[in-house]
Amino acid sequence: MNINSKKPLIAPPEWQSAVIENLRKGGPVCQQAANYLEEHRVPIGFSRQRNTGARWTLRGRIELNARFYSPESTPGHPMLLGAVVHEATHLAQGAATALSVQGEVDAWRAEYLARTELHAPIVNPHWRTVAQTPEPPTDEDLRQARRAILAMAGYRYLIWLLPLRPLGLRCRRNS
Numbered sequence: 001m002n003i004n005s006k007k008p009l010i011a012p013p014e015w016q017s018a019v020i021e022n023l024r025k026g027g028p029v030c031q032q033a034a035n036y037l038e039e040h041r042v043p044i045g046f047s048r049q050r051n052t053g054a055r056w057t058l059r060g061r062i063e064l065n066a067r068f069y070s071p072e073s074t075p076g077h078p079m080l081l082g083a084v085v086h087e088a089t090h091l092a093q094g095a096a097t098a099l100s101v102q103g104e105v106d107a108w109r110a111e112y113l114a115r116t117e118l119h120a121p122i123v124n125p126h127w128r129t130v131a132q133t134p135e136p137p138t139d140e141d142l143r144q145a146r147r148a149i150l151a152m153a154g155y156r157y158l159i160w161l162l163p164l165r166p167l168g169l170r171c172r173r174n175s
Contacts, residue, residue: 008047008063011071016044018075019084027117029110030081033088037062042091044084046070051156054083058095062087078120086111096166103166104159105133105145126152139164 011019016037023034036042040060047063049055054064062084064073073080089107090098097103112131115122122128129148133141142164149159 008045008061009066010043010045015071015075019044019081022076023081023084026081026114029113030085030117033085033114036088036092040091042088051158054087056087056090056098060091062091078115078118081118082111082115085114096168099162100166101142101146101159101162101164102137104149104162105130105137105142108149109133124152
């Protein structure tokens with residue numbers, strides 16, 4: 001694959017099927033993502049990205065960063081599967097929720113749990129902070145999780161631009 005290409009490359013169907021089958025071998029979070037991918041026929045591809053390991057698109061695709069992943073990547077690698085679970089969570093949430101700190105927290109938590117289910121837990125304490133965000137979160141819980149995400153991903157991740165909660169939903173003012 002030419003990683004300099006601006007056009008995303010869609011993975012071969014057999015590779016995508018292998019990703020789904022490997023997710024099915026995980027626990028409930030992985031299986032839920034596999035079901036979503038299959039039911040919605042979500043294409044998984046590869047594209048150039050600057051700030052993330054993967055992303056979801058408004059057209060309902062998951063695009064893995066072509067600098068790290070390709071059709072030659074092992075479709076059962078826990079980091080790859082975790083990234084797919086993260087982005088599948090965003091697609092299932094819908095754009096309004098996915099484009100909020102609350103949506104990011106839910107997706108980071110899903111990735112954290114998926115990696116645990118795949119016997120490749122994430123040991124970074126900032127990840128644990130995000131994963132342990134209470135449900136439902138207060139505004140201060142979301143601010144704390146955003147700080148933890150920024151500590152890991154840096155300001156290029158752009159979570160600092162997102163509203164705490166999906167636009168149009170009332171915010172809880174508990175701090």
